Amino acid sequence: MSKLEITIVGAGIFGLWQAFELARRGHAVTLREAMPEAESGGSSRFAGAMLAPYCEAEAAPEVVKQLGLEGLALWRSAFGHVTQKGSLVVAAxxxxxxxxxxARMTEGHRGVDQAEIGELEPDLAGRFGSALFFPTEAHVSTRHALAALREALRRLGANLVFGEPVADPVWMAAPAGGVVIDCRGIAARDDLETLRGVRGEMAVVRAGDVHLSRPVRLLHPRFPLYIVPWGADTYMIGATVIExxxxxxxxxxxxxxxxxxAYAVHPAFGEAEILELSAGVRPxxxxxxxxxxxxxxxxxxxGAYRHGYLMAPALARIAADLLETGVRHPEIVIDG
Ligand SMILES: Cc1cc2nc3c(=O)[nH]c(=O)nc-3n(C[C@H](O)[C@H](O)[C@H](O)COP(=O)(O)OP(=O)(O)OC[C@H]3O[C@@H](n4cnc5c(N)ncnc54)[C@H](O)[C@@H]3O)c2cc1C
Incomplete structure (x- = not known):
């Protein structure tokens, strides 16, 4: 296959993985991002970055689970920087x-009792009587993963341009013999009639007295939320889903x-420092x-919705196959 000239617009998780997949296949990639590098990433900066295909299948269609399973495998095999400790789902x-x-709505889990909860997460010993453990799920450290993808792209020889919004990506000229891939997230809504934004709010806290090693989801009839360890005693608490x-x-x-x-999962979060309260808009x-x-x-x-990190590697693989061989994923690839 001859080398393609590819311009990618948007350095969120979708754009970065598109660039990474195409660059590692040997194509000439330019990634153009509106924001300065340190502020780039759009809604991707605020994600918990859980790679949880089974938990998310509770409310997502089968195709999302399948893309998520492929995505999780590709994160591990092609990129690394993945913490593979599973997810723990608890409830009062x-x-x-x-x-x-x-449990009925999902698979890939086993029930754990109070003793095993304490073995998995000693800080939660005695706090919950039973839980569900999803051992094959994983997470990445959000902003570290975005930075690591950018560095990987530089090592692969990609050209990264930050701080310059592309004026009209839908009409910008494709490079000679090449292709433009528009990954602007919600900024593309004027060019994608049915795209909508779904607000997600999150908090980042530093809690030196709490030690959790994996994402913990607290089920609740009104606001099911989760805590993701981001390293260095920091935790991301997310996320609202507001239409x-x-x-x-x-x-x-x-x-x-x-x-x-966070306080309901462990009262020691009461002493945590609040580092950040932010909101992102999921496309x-x-x-x-x-x-x-x-x-x-x-x-x-x-259209990544709640699953941009989970699905990005699979979407990048599907787009790269489409460009190289013309193969079209029947549910994902459509003509616009
Ligand atoms: C609070 C919260 C928690 C989440 N948790 C998870 C999770 O645990 N797991 C998971 O898989 N997903 C999660 N998500 C979802 C995930 O974050 C999104 O699906 C994902 O960020 C969407 O990525 P994207 O690359 O499509 O868009 P974005 O991340 O928004 O990136 C778009 C990029 O395009 C750039 N851009 C826009 N216009 C232009 C232009 N004209 N020229 C150049 N650049 C431009 C923007 O600056 C931005 O950098 C969460 C989301 C939120 C808000």
């Missing part, structure tokens, strides 16, 4: 029905829900399934 005793419902394209500051109600979740199509929209020599890769 009064919410035991939530745990049973979650609104709103980039504004985190509301008091959401802050109470997020911080209250989503009506069915919450991502798409690769083909417009001549332009591809628009979008």
């Amino acid at each position: 005793a009064r919410d035991a029905t939530e745990l049973r419902r979650f 609104r394209e709103d980039f504004g500051a985190v509301t008091l109600r959401s802050a109470l829900d997020l911080l209250g979740t 989503a199509f009506p069915d919450n399934v991502p798409r690769i929209v083909v417009k001549g020599r332009r591809l628009m890769v979008n």
Whole structure:
């Protein structure tokens, strides 16, 4: 296959993985990002970065689970920087029905009792009577993974341009004999009629007295939330799912829900320092399934919804196969 000239617009998790997959296949990649490098990444900066295909299948269609399983495998085999310790799903005793419902809706888990919860996460010993453990799930450290992908791209010889918004990616000229891949996330909504924004709020805290080694999800009938260890005593607490394209500051109600979740999982979070309260806007199509929209020599890769980290490697593989061989994933690749 001859080498393609490829311009990718947007250095969020979708754009970075598109660039990484194509660069490691030997294509000439230029990645163009609107923001300065330190502030780049759009909604990808705020993700928990859980790679949890089974847990997410509770509310996601089968195709998302399949893309997620492939994505998880590719993170491990092609990139690394993955913490593979599984996910732990807990609920207060009064919410035991939530745990049973979650177990029915998902696979890839086993029930664990109070003693095993304490073996997995000593800080949670005696706090929950039963839980679900998903041993094959993983997570990455969000901002470290974004930086590591950028460095990997530089090592592969890609050209990275930061701090210059592309004025109109849908109409920008493709490089001679090449292709433009538009990965602008929610910024592409004017060119993708059905794309919508779904707000997600999160907190980052430093809690030196708490030691959790894997994502812990607390089931609750009203606000199921989770805690992800980000390393160096910091934890990401996420995330609200609000059907609104709103980039504004985190509301008091959401802050109470997020911080209250951490406190319910372990009261030592009460002494944590709040480092950050932020909101991102997830790009989503009506069915919450991502798409690769083909417009001549332009591809628009979008609609990551809650699963951008999980699915990015699979979407990058599908786009690269499409460009190299013309093979079209029947559910993901559509003409625009
Ligand atoms: C709070 C929260 C928690 C989440 N947790 C998880 C999780 O645990 N696991 C998971 O898999 N997913 C999670 N997600 C979802 C995930 O973050 C999104 O699906 C993902 O970030 C979408 O990535 P993207 O690359 O499509 O868009 P973005 O990350 O928004 O990136 C788009 C990029 O394009 C750039 N851009 C825009 N316009 C232009 C232009 N004109 N020229 C050049 N560049 C441009 C932007 O600056 C940005 O860098 C979470 C999301 C949120 C908000």
